[in-house]
Amino acid sequence: MKLLDTLQHEPITSLDLSHYITVSADTTVRDVLQTLRQSKRNCALVLRDGQLVGIFTDRDILRRVVEHPETWDQPIATVMTPNPRTLTENATAADALSLMNQLHVRNVPVVRANGEVVGNFTPYAIVRFLADSFPITIYNRPPDPKRVARRQYGG
């Protein structure tokens, strides 16, 4: 398999785009933090009437939330980053990579023409794609790279 070729033809929807939660714009910051923690995610896509209006990630927490307790009971819309750049579901993996690299962001929501959110493109999607493409090389590794078998195991 030629990786480059695959990246250029791989539809973005076949990647693991599951690393996000959705919340409505009037949810309190405290509730969003709670949901993120419970679902082990670090990115919330903020919806109003089903349409994407903003994004809230752990970087926003660092910038605007952690040292500002007065924000904790406010709606998420006050601390989110509004109008994030998005990808359409027709994009390829290569398109997504380029956009992420160019914008220097770590979350790019994937949105249908009608505005419906279908996923979130993250660096993990790429890492997972590489690991799934070369499982023997990437998944099947010993816990400590300094201690590997020099000989085949077996009698």
Place this chain on the structure above:
Amino acid sequence: MTTVKTLETPTAEPVRLSRKDFVSDQTVRWCPGCGDYAILAQMQKVLPELGIPREKIVFISGIGCSSRFPYYMETYGVHSIHGRAPTLATGLTLVNPDLSVWVITGDGDGLSIGGNHLLHACRRNVNIRIVLFNNRIYGLTKGQYSPTSPKGLKTKSSPMGTVEHPLNPISVALAAEATFVARTVDVIGPHMGDVLLAAAQHRGVAFVEIFQNCVIFNDGAWEPYSERQIRDDNNLYLEHGKPMIFGKNHDRGIIMGKTGLEVVHLADGYRVEDLVVHDVTSLSLAWMLSRLEYPMPLGVIYAVEKPTFDEGLWAQVNEAKAQRGEGDLNRLFQASDTWTVADRRNGHDGHHEAHIRGEIDANLDEAYVDELMQLATTIGEALEERLAGMTLADLGPRAPIMVETSARLDHAVALMREHNIGCLLVTNADRHLAGIITEGDILSRVAGQVTDLHAATVAEYMTRHPSVLTIDAPVVEALHLMSTHGFRHVPIVDEHNLPVGIISVRDVVDFLAANV
């Protein structure tokens, strides 16, 4: 004497352990590229999530490649007798019902040599987890057919193809009355993690079959279900309460036909409401799923709650004690007829056959092993070849931003903001790496919970003992940690554990982006 105890939820303060706490100091001896590595990595990811202290976890294995597993887990472990791991595990859970006991076995050890033991551990609902690595071959003994080898498979012991029919481990476990039965695949990491987690939380016997690739003697045995490009067209990912839809384009489903499950295309006028909804408590559905090969059902197939063996047995012991007091083994022995066996050792000189020794030629497999080592580092052409050959130094890791353990938390947050980064390396006063503090830690333990960041120190909120790599490590090592454990940053240290750099998922993305 022991009384009945249930698996206690960890006390108010759950133990915070990391992957590294479960990595032992033993050199892993499986062949390079073996699927066992991926299972080990997932286990080391899942166990810290349970919050159970290491001394409450035991791995017991029999004989085979998979059975080396206990050596590599920093928990208690027993490498036991061929096929008898369920038996030792049964005894252990009886006297220590609060342990989390895991049996690691393979298709040979579990279904052939130890078939009977496995059946009865399932039937008794012993509170253990049985993880069966199924590679459809005897790997340790170099490639003979096993009880799960498909009919016709040509192996060293079946040069014309085996004439035997394989066992279906899921059907066996269901027929043996197991209360939790699941299946997953070695290289579908997150899926395996979810299944192992569910098995860990089940009370009673949990049987998990893992499709595992033997890269040497039966490579590609599970390819239709593991190969990224085709697996989603062959796998049915089961979820309790969800309709059975499958296919890369979610265009096929399962309906209940007149005599069993049938595959239909949604394009042929079937609606989602027509499809079977998965119900883990239905034994008849579980049985039908166990016989299905297209699509291959993966995930939790069956899960019900039933009284466990230790509960039942200890209830009887306690009842007997309440009625008759503590037992006396000596009195029991003396209670019936006893007799003495004549000493027949006179005249026998105790001669033992000399143990047959043979030094295995140390060079026998060298050429073969060189070939194997290459296999693990060569993944193709062009970009992937470059990626496989690259070290972290080639990827150009950034210099780490560091704080000391005694630093105030508000200082750490300010540093991250100032440098627009999501991760700081934390050092002791002597500059050695002590931990890592990331945006993830801020989200999970600080934001919305700690109001005075100046009163807190970094040491209280950092992640201790992070997994590290050296600058000469291959990039694929970093990818392994990032894909299996979800790490976004891996610290790079020198031979004295002094931080020299940091590599992040961004660096991988940027490298690929620069090449597309």
